Amino acid sequence: MTRSRQSGDGPGLSRRRMLTGAAVLLGGAFAAPALSGCTQAAASGVTNLSYWHLLSGGDGITMATLVADVEKALGDVTVDQTVLAWGAPYYTKLAMAAAGGRAPDIAIMHASRVTGWAPGGLLDPWDLDLLAEFGVSEDTFKPRIWEKGFTDDKLYSVALDSHPFITFFNTDVADEAGVLNSDGTLIETSTPDAFIEMALEMQAVTGQHGLSWGYLNDGAQLWRLFYTLYKQHGADMVLETGKPAEFDEDAAIESLEFMTKLVDGTVAATNSDINNGIAEFAGGKSGMLFSGVWELRTLQDAGIAFDATTIPTLYGTPAVYADSHTFVLPHQSNPDETKRRAAYEFMSTLLKDSIEWAGAGHIPAYLPVIDDPAYGDLIPQAHYADAADLINYDPPAWFTGSGSNFQNYFLDAIQGVMLGGTTPEAGFASFIGRINTLLSKPNPVTV
Secondary structure, three states, X not given: OOOOOXXXXXXXXXXXHHHHHHHHHOOOOOOOOOOOOOOOOOOOOOEEEEEEEOOOHHHHHHHHHHHHHHHHHHOOEEEEEEEOOOOHHHHHHHHHHHHOOOOOOEEEEEHHHHHHHHHHOOEEOOOHHHHHHOOOOHHHOOHHHHHHOEEOOEEOOEEOEEEEEEEEEEHHHHHHHOOEOOOOOEOXXXXXXXXXXXXXXXXXXXXXXXXXXXXXXXXXXXXXXXXXXXXXXXXXXXXXXXOOOEOOHHHHHHHHHHHHHHOOXXXXXXXXXXXXXXXXXXXXXXXXXXXXXXXXXXXXXXXXXXXXXXXXXXXXXXOEEEEOEEEEEEOOOOXXXXXXXXXXXXXXXXXXXXXXXXXXXXXXXXXXXXXXXXXHOOOOHHHHHHHHHOEEOOOOOOOOOOOXXXXXXXXXXXXXXXXXXXXXXXXXXXXXXXXXXXXXXXXHHHO
């Protein structure tokens, strides 16, 4: 799909209007951060960029390495990284910086959050012609990932990766259970009953559980599995402001019923959180783990024999939940053109060198990296690379996305279902009721 060139600022908003809208969107009153995105060139002829992100731990170390490599490659660009706490703290400060005239030159956002920001003028669009000049274009990304960056026919985000919800499996346990193919892959399971049967074969080996999946007090984990199963029904969920939610109730209820069957105390623990789930799998006490690709390094450090694969298609339509880390241009009323061009060069150079980012488990979004034989040598990363063709982001709405309260609302309604305190029908109805209340209100950054 070809898009026209984009230029100019987002919708015109007063500073007071942007600040108020951003505060409401992010859930409370707070002061704009003292951090400034306006830094001076370190020396004559050197362009200094301010770069904000929310990547910590192993991801933060990898990103710091990538930034250093880009600085070395470019020579005349330096990058000051500001790392803020994941989730609401990060998005709060980034929104207020963009609204208050202190935006960094470039930042990381989850793709699922862009929908709520772009219409309110908190982000500036990328210029497609300038991107193409630096080797970044539609044909260098998977269609789903490239199109996700668009809002109202303008490109507001460029993906660094996709990070899907996948299946890790213990190869020793799977082999002893007889559920491996001759090439070392898991046997195909194409129905819920077949998957449970495979998990029980592994449970017979471990003596504890066949599957680890932590969900307790974790709306993100609950939502990731639910939305994977829901989309495998071929079902859509449309959240349009001013209208009630559109959804497939039968697909939702069937997905929740299957999830409750998993946490029966044998297939998987009845009430485990994600930390216990990871520890259980890393300790060889289960055969499989449902979690995100970002857990790869933790499992490698555990020293167990494992592989990974895309979550099996149990309801007919291949689909997985995922999000993407993306590069965005936080709104600047009068951007420095030298810095703006340097931001394009920095971003494109980092994309082209993102094979190291794959080492953290993420699937690089830039196709030439995926097509490089070096990526094919990464195991197990290459074994779940096909998930990038199947990913499904949160249904677009101003209140959805990673680090938002949307998944917490799902937790509030659905955890009782998993614990047996309420029915799938009642739990899902409660969730939709809360969503419809939000849909009755306009995006606060546009009012």
